[in-house]
Amino acid sequence: MMRTFIQLLGEDAPIFRRYVWMAVLYGLLSGLTIAALVPVLTRLLAGDAHGSALWLCVLLVGVVACWAWRRQVEKAGIGVGIVVLQGARHRIGDHVARLPIGWFTPENTARLNHAVSNGMMEIAQLPAHVFTPVFSGAVTPVVIVVVLFALQWQMGLIALLALPVFSAVFVIAARFGRRADETYHRNAARTSQRMIEFAQAQSVLRAFNGEGGGTRFLEQAIDRQRRSGRELILLSTASVVLNSWVVQAVLAALLMVAVVDIQARLGAGLEAGPVIGLVVALLLSNRFVEPLLDVAGYGEALRGARNQLEAVREILAISPLAEPEAPREPKNASVELRNVTFRYAADQPPLLQGIDLKVEPGSMVALVGASGSGKTTLMRLVARFFDVESGSVLVGGVDVRHMTGERLAGQISQIFQDTYLFQGTIAENIRIGRPDASDAELAEAIRQAGVERIVARMPDGLETVVGEGGARLSGGERQRISIARALIKDAPILLIDEATAALDAENQAAIAETLSRLRGKRTLIVIAHQLSTVAMADRIVVLDAGQIREEGSHDGLRAQDGLYARFLKQRQAAKGWHIAATP
Amino acid sequence: MLTLAPLAGMAQIAKIAINGAGAEGAQGGIWLIALASFACLFLGLALIAAGELAAHLADNRLTHGLRRALVERLSRVPLGWFSSRASGEVKQAMQDDIGTLHELTAHYYTTLGRAGGAILFSVVYMLVVDWRMAIASLLPFPFYYLIFGAAKKAISEERMTQFVTGQARINNAVIEFVNGIPVVKAFGVSGKAHGAYREAVDAFTKAFLSFTQPLVAPLANANAIIAPVTVLGVVLAFGTLFVSLGWIAPVDVLPFALIAPGISGPLMLLGFISHGVADGTAAAQRVQALLETERLEQPAPGTLQVPAGTEVRFENVGYAYDGQNAVLSSIDLTLAPGTVTAVVGASGAGKSTLARLLLRFFDPTEGRILLGGADLRLIETSQLYRSIGFVLQDVRLVNASVYDNIALGRPSASRQQVEAAAQAASIHERILALPRGYDSVIGEDAKLSGGEEQRICIARAVLLDPPVMVLDEATSAADAENEAAIQKALSRMARGRTLLVVAHRLDTIRHADRIVVMEDGAIREQGTHAQLLSAGGAYARLWQSGGYADAVQEAVAP
Structure with missing residues (x-):
């Protein structure tokens, strides 16, 4: 998916790469700032107000840094969106203009039309609205896993193991919806084509609509779009449910481990330090899960965009008429x-x-x-x-x-x-x-x-x-x-x-x-x-x-x-x- | 709301862990809380999923219904409406705008309920725990709204309109660009897309930029203010302060550190969907406007007339484009049943408009047209087109099988009837030679020449078998071989019908029962070929200048 995105951006790809690094860095920064929570809370709960205030300053500096950096990331994200809307649309236009005429069948024309107008719009929204939370949401939990290990290794282990499990589930859920999605988009493109035909050939369609024959094709296309829309909804709901339940199950497991440990320690007698550590770990586990939930929530948007990108990739993959490396000049008008x-x-x-x-x-x-x-x-x-x-x-x-x-x-x-x-x-x-x-x-x-x-x-x-x-x-x-x-x-x-x-x-x-x-x-x-x-x-x-x-x-x-x-x-x-x- | 239970549970567990350490009863309590929390969580999740599913399914039904309603509506607007609009705009409304409505119907209310509930629960819970701390923790959120509200004002109506028209322009430019590729290839700079497309892309980007530019900084600020990290910082800062003031116990900071950052998510979601609502409302207005497009005047129930016979009469008919530019004026003309009336004249004289008025592509702005004594406006549409068929110069076939194209007006026709129509139009053999015969799809495996497509149009008209036919330069799309075939087909079809023929080649219509010569939207003279020639008027001059005399000679003595 990223490869297609970069291919689409062509010479503008560095703008995108820069943006990705910025988003990742933002995730890292947020993670570290959240990590600073640990000493603040530990000291606070232990009654060390002075120490807590000191760490609090560190945390607040982190907050301000996150703020400033986030602004830069957003700007970069919009920059990428603009590049898609302008540069990529130009690139597709230039590419298509070099394709042999034979390629322009009604079906391909409809696909091209859909990809350039709706598809590009959807892809352009990606960086600003989807990529930033997804990238940073993927990085922040990794930082937190490290901190969890330091606090309570069992919880750290669970969190660490959860990451690959979660990515696997995420991928499976995405596959779930992809086929339904493809069918839906194919049907939507076909309906779009029918609508254009409906407008262009209206005179004939109307005159020959005696038994509803004229609008029949468009109506059938709309019906088909509805059916595939239904299928898409069912499957995507299923995948959203799967994603969020798995994430919540991880949270449940973390909580259980913490509870077992707390009980063990409570049974063993009073020992303030480790219990406080556990309580802080509990809080962190919540911070661990939340960005992941965000990522899961963007699954649908990502999948939609992926299909649009796929359509664009197919168009860009058609080889244009080759241009000579050493062009020659015609000698006369023969x-x-x-x-x-x-x-x-x-x-x-x-x-x-x-x-x-x-x-x-x-x-x-x-x-x-x-x-x-x-x-x-x-x-x-x-x-x-x-x-x-x-x-x-x-x-x-x-x-x-x-x-x-x-x-x-x-x-x-x-x-x-x-x-x-x-x-x-x-x-x-x-x-x-x-x-x-x-x-x-x-x-x-x-x-x-x-x-x-x-x-x-x-x-x-x-x-x-x-x-x-x-x-x-x-x-x-x-x-x-x-x-x-x-x-x-x-x-x-x-x-x-x-x-x-x-x-x-x-x-x-x-x-x-x-x-x-x-x-x-x-x-x-x-x-x-x-x-x-x-x-x-x-x-x-x-x-x-x-x-x-x-x-x-x-x-x-x-x-x-x-x-x-x-x-x-x-x-x-x-x-x-x-x-x-x-x- | 239920999904927030584990957070409250966690806070409770933490409290027990730190305060009630050592108490035996606490152990059971912790488990109870943990289990109750998760029961609530998963129940909440299940409910959310069910709600979303129901809303999406309802939306799917709704958008489907809307699209069908638009098709129904637009099938009844005057045809002139379509020629003054690019097809991309129609598609934009039917497909994209209705798609945008999806935001409104499928996401808005479920999200509003879910996010609103979560926020409410969080706020109440925090207030119950400690009101001072609650207020401090919620401090960042009003700022968010302030900034966000200011940013929203920056989106002026004008910018929004520019953005939407930019989108429509892109749609049209793509259609143009793709259809015009042969021209682009022949004239454009190779490898570079046509200027209009590039311009539309650039203009759209500009509109998009001016639309989003003023929003970027405030939105980034607003988002940063309520980012979980920021909220946590605020909670901890005030928490430390309050603890050192002795207002609250250190452990009481925990619920706030757990719950307060969780408000950002739903809040951002609310902001996001209100954005969608703005788009959705604009789209809804456009769809609404389209649904209210003026229809061709429909006869009031009870006033419907059924034509008696096939005589066509134009009574003092006038037509003005846009209500100002008169194209036709004071046309009086009767087409007797079973006769051929030919309309000739220079291009722009109003020949095609006359033909299209008879087909009710528009209604006359003056006078009336009668079919079998009934005003066209009072004849039911399907009845009208069963009575009057046409073959026009611009060939329009739909992207469907050859069979479906011929059976367009009579989907219930039998295979034999369709084939008989194709035979009458001299196209049967050609169709059989296609890769999949009658099932070949136009534009895919049925690659036909203009003349062959025209013969399919004729077959289509033949199948409907209307008593009145309008032929508008019907042979103009044909090449040499096809012309003969089309001529044969038309001659066959002409027998026994009332015909209105618009012709540019006078020799083809010299045997018409009556020839009407038009000039500047009015009938200049009429009569038979012989009468008009001997009158020595406009027709005689046209006949002379066309050099037909020789051609006829040539045809008679090859």
Whole structure:
């Protein structure tokens, strides 16, 4: 658990280590101060007021020292919390941004979401609220054990033996709850995901809620969360009971030993010194038990945090795309795939197999093929969303794995299917492409991408805030903004996924204009659905089942009566389609 | 309270040991006290455990009920409510805020009882033993409250709000960040997360700091004052003083040294839970606010209407976003049963709003929409959606099996019906090719293209078999191969239904029974393709500029 915590803190770990030492030292200091109680009480009970006052001064100095030191410990603890909230969240963000896109399944996304928001909050509270009492609570009793030995060795022995027994019970009790806890957190994360879905897909869910089918999934998730919550409660209550009963049993044993001894001595006749010692030992045994009870009481909080840390550890354990040690610079705007094979996971069939393709700088290639033929995957490999299984992808003559992520991203502009707009203004969303672009460049990109009309329609123009995922714009409008984003970046290689066969007229115009303007000036790779686009390409590559089947010019391929010829027929049929209520 | 018995017992034993040394009767007494103490202790512990268990179980039931109530409520608010909110906020309220309430319901009262009882018992016991010593021993505690109270005042309402909004911002930023990863990867500096996420994290840290900073020093002081060590020091200092003054016997200091430090624990616990109560109250207010969100107007009982027939009529319908920005005005339109009405126009002309009004995603701000003579607002929701189905341009599938997605609106449908719907939507074969067929889960092992997902949406609508259908740019998510399939599916579905089609490609709707051309939220012209072309108005210009004449030519003579 500590290891994960330190891993999470990364370079900030020394702050945490310093804090731990401070907390341990605090425990030691408290223990010693409590130990000073022994001479104070012994002398007091023996009637030596002067001696007692002297030791009392020592004790009071200890109290003041504890006070001052505790303040430092608290400050250090909050410092660690801040590091978690800021540094660790940044670290997770940076890590996740380097993971291959394939990792972002809904399940993983939900887990990440939960870990970063709720999980981090819980972990950040740990030092200030949990670690300080636990660390010092674990150290103080050890000091007291030593003192108990000096006062009455049997009690000291019991206390000493109780420490390992107690840790063992503590660990067992923690195991008890952990599995229930894991189930609960898994269910909670799933419910969170359902809630987000509930909000995002509300329109569909509501319309299809005729028989309660729409809210069924969320309700089931909530029910499951309740059931696992119940299980968790039962188990954690059991473990809390176990912990505190064991601690109290130790107290009982200590008391019994003291009672037996006192009786033995009382029977043996009056002897003030040892009896006083025993009485003091009795008092100390109470001081011994109390911090341990505190530790036991924090068991639940610790276990909860442990699960959060575990979730974070799993996320941090996913290996990101490797960055080269000696990065190389791309030489030109060419793109080449050499004998590329790719699959998402070892147990899945390959999505691409033995792909060889060379795109010269400034030329335009159109990728054509049925869905699932590998067009999008090929495009994503060029942008290094994933690394190939075998073979290599070269941009500017350099393997993408030998380039820094920044360098590669600088080479390539993308207009992809999944258009995502961030919460922010239209202008901000476009400037993501090049944050330092001038207003004139922004205006030009807006004009070229046909965003002008959207801007004109919006009450706040360019400063209109688009919602989460650009929710207040239509799909076509969102895509046009993403086109502007890619245009303003103006990289030497442009990857375009024409996305749909039926682009709305404005988008189609924007893409067509972009293509004809950049043709010959930039390297263009286009997943094409429009006949007009395909016809513009210098070369057409037809993919089928992850392999290149045909390659050549429009006229050449049409004459072959192969896949491409079939594609053309399909397109023409679609063009002639219309809808009518009567056949 | 019972759990404190051993401490009193110990004090008693000590007293006997020192005073009554030698007395034969004392021996039995000590054992009795010891045994009684532990009986009390374990009984107390058992009661605490039982109490906690009961409270937690009650809480689990309560939070569950609340979450269900929120789902129920939010299923009835206007859909516009959702589009003006990030989904993270909804999740925050349903999951996190209700989770915070847990503090209140499960911990507050049991802890209050337990800690309050322990403190009360301690104080009374000490007062009984020796009131002077008791007052001296309790001296540190008022100071604790003074400092603590001052610190609490430092948490202003404003800081609390900043803290909460910071938390919500983090939630949204994470969702954004994760969904936007492809964009981040393509444009962001590699290895560095997107700026918005970092900013949200930093802003939250700042809010958190300004929230906690003024509390750190006073809280540390307050905690130090009542730390057991401090209390012990105070007890012993006064004890020594009183003994030397001859006010009390040395052995009478013991009960105080035993009991007084034990007050700190419960007291700190009280402080801790009152902290939780503040959070819990704020969370409860947010949940309450959500539970009171305005619902889509529900028809008063007795005024419910059942549509007679499938004719759709817009009567002088207007809609203004936020009550000010008019998106639609004075729409009069009738969709005759069994006909196709197409709506065309530039983006922003109000086509999609018109379609969404018919689906009651919002209610019109002016006029009314009638289905079979009944006002949409007076038709029961489930009845409405049995009558009007839709396929929209943004494909929304839920994270469930393909089967469940198709059967979303009719969970009771038979396997054959679901498969028949899939066949009608030309997606049956594709589904069978998935790793687990119909049981493949969307986004997990069912990795489908946009067009394929769209066909699942069509299957979903087909299964509901509504007499009226709204198609909003339904083929726009398709690629080349899918487009043909979707077109086939839509043609099949269109037969015999009343259709409202929002289209951006004029050639697809040129055979519609009526074409409505919209501009700036109003109907500019309407008629058949031929009528509109010969009228030479807006439609004719659109047709010309789209170059459809050639395309149709091409299609006719390939």
